[in-house]
Amino acid sequence: xxxxxxxxxxxxxxxVGDRSGISVISILEEGEITTAIPxxxxxxxxxxxxxxxxxxxxxxxxxxPQGTEFQQKVWQELLNIPFGKTMSYLDLSKKLGDVKAIRxxxxxxxxxxxxxxxxxxxxxxxxxxxxxxxxGLWRKKWLLEHESPSAQQSLF
Numbered sequence: 001x002x003x004x005x006x007x008x009x010x011x012x013x014x015x016v017g018d019r020s021g022i023s024v025i026s027i028l029e030e031g032e033i034t035t036a037i038p039x040x041x042x043x044x045x046x047x048x049x050x051x052x053x054x055x056x057x058x059x060x061x062x063x064x065p066q067g068t069e070f071q072q073k074v075w076q077e078l079l080n081i082p083f084g085k086t087m088s089y090l091d092l093s094k095k096l097g098d099v100k101a102i103r104x105x106x107x108x109x110x111x112x113x114x115x116x117x118x119x120x121x122x123x124x125x126x127x128x129x130x131x132x133x134x135x136g137l138w139r140k141k142w143l144l145e146h147e148s149p150s151a152q153q154s155l156f
Contacts, residue, residue: 002038021064
């Protein structure tokens with residue numbers, strides 16, 4: 001596994017992967033920035049940089065997240081939430097076929113190992129509120145405003 005650390009507007013992103021794909025993208029408060037990006041991580045690094053520079057709204061590098069079958073199913077469904085849109089935990093549970101699984105869906109969402117790329121930040125409370133985000137609600141708010149199709153004062 002190779003690892004790189006890049007600066008983003010939200011902190012230092014840690015990117016981990018190999019030829020099988022990117023398995024982890026997480027956000028840290030601080031860290032030493034990688035000067036020479038390993039070849040297997042270069043595409044992911046470039047696409048993340050493009051995202052933060054408003055040059056990209058989707059990602060197409062190979063993903064290899066590790067998780068249970070249920071977590072994988074939830075993460076796959078998160079990939080279907082369009083850029084600039086949100087979905088409630090309840091609606092996500094319905095899409096997965098079990099409205100009663102809302103807590104399990106929320107738990108799997110919280111364990112998403114691929115920050116931004118698998119857009120768990122696009123999942124909000126049924127009442128439209130920002131709820132639970134491992135990276136901090138201020139980052140979730142920033143990401144949703146960054147992806148907002150219209151320039152607004154503030155979404156939340």
